[in-house]
Amino acid sequence: MPEDKNRFSPKIAAFCCFHSAYLAADSAGAMRKSYSDGVYIIRVPCAGKVEGLHILQAFEKGADGVLILACPQESCHYISGNIRAKKRVDYILRFLEEIGIEPERLKLFNLASNQAPRFVQVVNEMAERIKDLGPSPIKAGVIGR
Amino acid sequence: MEKKRVLVIGGGIAGVTSALELAKNGREIFLVEREPSIGGHAASFCCKATDVCNKCSVCLVPERMKEVGIHPQISLLTTSEVREINGEAGDFRVKIVRKTRFVDPDRCTACGICSEVCPVESPKAISLPYPGVVPPAFVVDKDRCLRLQGQECTICQDKCPTQAIDFDQGPQEIDLDVEATIVANGFDVFDAREKAPLGYGKYPNVLTGLDMEERLLKDGAILLPSNGRPPQDVAFIQCVGSRDEHIGNGYCSKICCKYAMRFSRLLQYQNPEVKVTVFYMDLQNAGKGFGDFYEQCKENIRFVQGIPVEISQVSPDQLAVRYEDLSQGKTVEESHDLVVLSVGITPRKDARNLAGILGVNLGDFGFFDGLTQIENTSTNREGIFLAGCCQGPRDIPESIAHGTLAALRAVRTLT
Amino acid sequence: MVEDTKIGVFLCDCGEVISRNIDLSGIRSNLEKISDVGHVTLSHYLCSQKEIELMGSEISEKGLNRVVIGGCSPQFCEVIFMEAMEKSGLNPYLLSIANIRDQCGWVHPGKTRATSKAARQIKMAISKARFLEPIKKETVSINRDVLIIGGGISGMEAAIELSELDHKVTLLEREKVLGGRLHQLYSLYPLELTPGALLAEKIEAINKRANIEVLTTAELLKIEGHPGNFVAKIQRDGSPITRNFGAIVVATGCDTQFPTERYGLELSDNIITQLQFERMLKSQEEWDKIPQKIGFMLDISDEYSRISTISALRNGLAAKRRFGGEVYIFCKNLKLDAPGLEGLYREARDEGVIFFKFGDGMPTISPAHGQINIQLEDLYLARELVTLSCDLLVVDEKIIPQRDFEILKSILNIDLDSNGFYQQANVHLYPVSSIRKGIFSAGSCRADLDFSDALADGRAAAQAVHQLSYSGKAWIEVEKLVVDADKCALCLTCIRSCPHHAIEVDHEKQAAKVIDLACQGCGICAAECPAKAIQHKGYTDNEIGAQLEFLEEAI
Structure with missing residues (x-):
């Protein structure tokens, strides 16, 4: 099925620190602030727990x-x-393009537990960026196969 | 061994800390809070981080509130007030009146149906005060609720899926036996209206630091109240209601310089074009790591020594700030589109009443009086301790530290 | 997956909130088709007492060995469900929660889209649940005895407090006597108590307590063991002493330094430091000539220290009262954000102490013919150039770390901050905690603290120690972070990266070992390990990978 920009709803894997972003997302819920429904939150105890492997795995499994x-x-x-999370993201960004994934598809943001509005802003901006980029090339490749 | 019981009066960050520290030491705590939910002032404050944490410590508050909310050894008594306390250290008999909360926090799941069906509009008469509120239950606005204004409305009560709403319940008297009491009654924010020439309450674009906190928490950004556009030229005025002997507040509130600088950084992070001026008397920039922060602030923030005495509105979106420029020795007027009054900490209006009930002294300026400067968690009445801003101005980390010390003192009377 | 999983899925409607935007019944029937899902319920209100009990009996009756919840945020409810699981005999860590209320139903309008996301969230949780492993909990003993390093005001106060709470305390002091900086101070005004009286009071309290052991002229050589059970090797007058402790408080104080380069001056007979001035105030004899004009210079050595301001106010007032004469205080900014300082400032002004503020311009200080001439632009006088001369200039000093912080830091295996003071566990979370569990720092060795703050800090450390060890035991999660000894190459990456220094080498197994009591569960070691030898239960590679599986799958 061809996906045009308007119909494409990107899937975003959001690794959220349980001390901050996860709680900010919950607050966004309590405030009924809506955001892109392609955002899937994966709870981690600390952003430092997210390995390069997990990031690449997310792309491999179809995250846009x-x-x-x-x-x-x-x-x-x-x-x-x-x-440490920042270092790992920077490291992966160095070769993401080489393996055919636009670096804009991977971002790290800092936010605190009581920044629900910022959480919504960050994920929505990300969703917009990905919409502009279109589906992940990996996914496109998988679908084309 | 029977668990030792402690009463904590006030569920702000200091009281919450005392309660948690004692609970972690194996004590049983009754936390009495006047409002329907705990957290006090700090719960409505916002994070002031840019990409870098600016150490306002506000994020500690919801975290600790939540801990209190789920701690098995802490009983929360919201909408409650202490009426009487008899006996002595080790054996206090306390009479508490629990006013009806209308929404039973044990039953409410914060589903929000009541708010949806409430016929009162913007704002609704029943709502969740803010996300992450503890206990996580809706709160009725007594002044807006039709039922409480004498009308026949039971819509929310009928629709509540867990039957958590009950308007008919009267106040309850609760008797407790406790070994020690910690007073963490908190503070009032200075009412900027008392400084009429500054135009707060009169000009929409004059806000207080507290307004900034609440707006940023809710919306994540500051917009001009007059036109909804982002501000371009902001002035902070320090020492509003602090260091002012004319109004009897001859003390530094300690928090305002720091929050003004943090807000300034945050505003400039969100919009690098925004100009910020801080009018001050003496900058309180001491403290671990704060010097470095101030150095960064100096790069983009204009600091002016001198406190403006008058603000006027020249157009709906422009304010004129008049101040004495000490460096030139003359009065100057300049324009800003947003003025933030850095209001300070004052004793609670009901502090005297509570002090009377507890038989505890009030000291200078109306704060609760610590026994000595170095035993400022103890009071003239043995077994009753003080924590946080009820004893004097403190920022969040200091309130936490003070709450911890009060807990330590209470632990010692219990052993 | 070790055993056959039998997953119980409990969907909660949270009143009727979730089902309004998410088709829970549809999801339910979908889930029933999954082969290892042994049970699906849709409950009106899962965290109610009744439903919780029902959940417990379903677990035991149907022999469920994994629990998946689709409902609200784990923030509040996770503990309730874990408790229920434990009661029905299932390890509480075999729980996986899909937050379909806060992170789906409430934020995505449109039932179709919300339902599709919720279904995916629940499948991610189920997928994770298959890989969950139990975590055992057990109690370990914690020694209630405490070592306090440093017999200054913070250390003495911590010792007294802990002793009153029935902890046995060993107080280590490198000098011959206790008291530290209190010996050098002249007054604690507006406190009536003199430093000498305060010191005498504290020493008496210490001597009275049988459970405080004071070791003077002693130093710490080595620490072995773990938080809760440290073994300390101490040297006293050349002879070794070994003691066991559960916790350690570092309260070694700080040093001061006169930064010649900032002033462009050397100290001399009439340019002295605050501490020198206090010493002179203490002993009447040293005055050859009573100074008639005394200046106190602030904010040059350290613009951001409150201590110098407090001392200048205190000593300026004392000098004014004792000598009459003129007393000037020169500063950039008066730092009065501590209790009572505004009052002290006003008192000094009323008494006739004159304040000058030089703002961002530096004053010129030039000694000539036994006088010190000071020139500055005063902010309150419209930047008019003010020229004054003083008989005596008291200068401010910089608070600096002590030289042996580096040594003690490596003995204790803790960190120093960028300024060389003891590092707090987290900049603003836990002021007296160090990065290592069971080791605390208090007083001016960790931050620029005035005497009353240092005293309070000692108490705060006492409270922290008491909280850790009052019961003599701790309830810990065993091997939440588990090391696979076969994969571990002992490259020490984990040991270097653990922010709490909670990993050591297990020489018997020739592998890294996580100290459960000290571990705070961040998982950084697991993420850093190049051999993937460490797994963090609840967040293992399998568990995270399994959740990601469901990103692409059509629902």
Whole structure:
């Protein structure tokens, strides 16, 4: 089925730190602030738990975009988790293009537990970006096969 | 061993901390809160992080509230007030009046149906005060609810799937025996209307620091109340209601310089074009790590020594700020589109009443009086302790520290 | 997957909130078709007492060995469900929650789309559940004895508090006597208590307590063991002592330094530090000539320290009262954000102490003929150039870490912050905790604290220690992070990356080992391990991978 831009609803794997972004997402719910329904939240204890492998796996399994949502810098519950997450994301960004995935499909943002509006803004902007890019090339390849 | 019981009066961050610390030490806690939900002022504050945490510590509040909400050893008594306390340290008999909350927090699932069916519009007469509220239950606005205004409306009560709403229940008297009491009664934010020349309440684009907190928490951004557009030129005015002997507040509120700088950074992070001026008397920029933060602030924020005395509105979207420029020795007027009054901390209006009930002294400026400067969690009455801003201005980490110390003192009377 | 899974799926309508936007019955019938799903219920209100009990009996009757909840956020309800599972004999960690209320029904208008997302969320949870592994909980003993390093005000206060709470305390002091900086101070005004009286009071309290052991001229050489059960090797007057402790409080204080380069001056007879001035105030004899004009210079050595401001106010007022004469306080900003300081400032002003504010311009300080001339642009006088001369100039100092912080840091295996002070566990979360469980820091060795704050900090550390060890035991999750010894190459990456230094080498197994009591469950080690030898139960590679499976699958 051909997907035009309007009909394409991107799937985004959002790894959310249980100390911050996960709670922000819950607050967004309590405030009934709607956001793109292609966002799937995967709870992690800390953004530092998200491995490169998981990010790549998400793309492999068909995510059109991957978000890592970590605590603001200098306020990680585990001191360095968000910094490690950033390093890993930067590392993967170095070769993402080489393996045929636009780097814009992977983003890390810092936000705190009581920033529900920012959570909504961040995921919606991501969804818009991915809509512009179209479906993940990996998925397109899988579908074409 | 029977669990030692402690009463904590006030469910703000200090009281919440005392309750948690004691519960973690194996004590049984009754947390009495006047409002329908705990969290106090700090629960309505916003995160001031850019990509980097600016150490406002507001995020600690919901986390601890939640812990209290699910802790098996802490009993929450919301919409409750202490009426009497008799006896002595180790054996206090407390009389508490629990006013009806209308929504039973044990039954309410925060589903929101009541709010949807409520016939009162914008805002609804029954609502969730903010996400993450503890207990997670809806709250009736007594002034707006038709039923409580004498009309025949029971729509929410009828529609509630868990029968959590009950308008007919009267107040309840609760008697408790406790060994120690911690007072964490909190503070009032200075009412900026008392400073009439600053135009708060008169000009829509004059906000207080508290307004900023609430708007940012809800919307994540600040827009001009007059036209809904983002502000371009913001002025912060420090020491509104603090360090002011004329109104009897001869103390520094400690929090305002820091929050003004954090707001400034946040505004500029959200819109790098926005100009920010901070009018101050003395900048309180001491504290671990705060110097570095101030150095960053200095790059893009204009700091002016001198406190404006008058604000006027020149057009619906423009305010004129008049102040004495100390460096030039003359009065200057300049225009801004948003003025934020950095209001400080004042003692609660009902502090005197509570102090009377408890038999505890009030000290300078109307805050609860600590025994000495270094025993400021103890009071003249043995077994009754103080925590947080009811004893004097404190920021969130300091309130937490003070709450911890009060808990330690209470633990010691219990052993 | 070790055994055959039999999954119970419990869908909750949360009143009737969820079903209005999500077709729960449709999802339910869909789920019943999954082969290892042994049970699906749709409940009106799952966290009610009745439904919870029902859930418990379903678990035992149907022999369910995994629980999946589709309902509200785990934030509040997770503990309730875990408790129910435990009661019915199922390990509570075999639970997976799909948050279809807060993160779906409430935020995605349109029933079709919301239902499709919710179905996918639940399938992700089921998929994860298949890989869940139980986590055992057990109690470990924690030694209630405490070691306090440093006998200054913070350390003494912590010792007294802990001793009153029935902890046995060993107080280590490298000098011959207790008291630290209190010996150097002249007054604690507006507190009536003098530093000497306060010190005497504290020492008396310490001597009275049988459960405080004071070791002076002693230092810590080595720490072995784990949080809750440390073994400390101490040297006292050259002879070794070994003691066991459950927790350690570091309260070694700080040093001060006069930064010559910031002032462009050397200290001399009439340019002295605050501490020198206090010493002179203490002993009357040292005055050759009573100074008639005393200046206090602030905010040059350290613009962001409150301590210098407090000392200047205190000592300026004392000097004014004692000598009459002129007293000037020069500063950039008066830092008065501590209890009582505004009052102290007003008192000093009323007494005749004169304040000058030089803002961003630096004052010029030039000593000449036994006088010190000071020139500055005063902000309150419309930047008029003010020239004054003083007989005595008291300068501010910078608070710096002590030289041996580095040594103690490596003995204790904790971190220092960028300024060289002891690092807090998290910048604002837990002020007295260090990165290592069971080790705390208090007083001016961790932050720039005035004496009353340092005292309070000692108490805060006492409370933290008490909370950790009051019962003598702790309830821990065993091997939540589990190391596969066959895969571990002992590359030590995990040990280096663990933010809480909770990993050590198990020499017997020749593999890394996570110390369960110290582990805080962030999973960073698991993510960093190049050999994938560490798995974090609840977030294993299999569990995360299984959730991702469902991104593409058509629902």
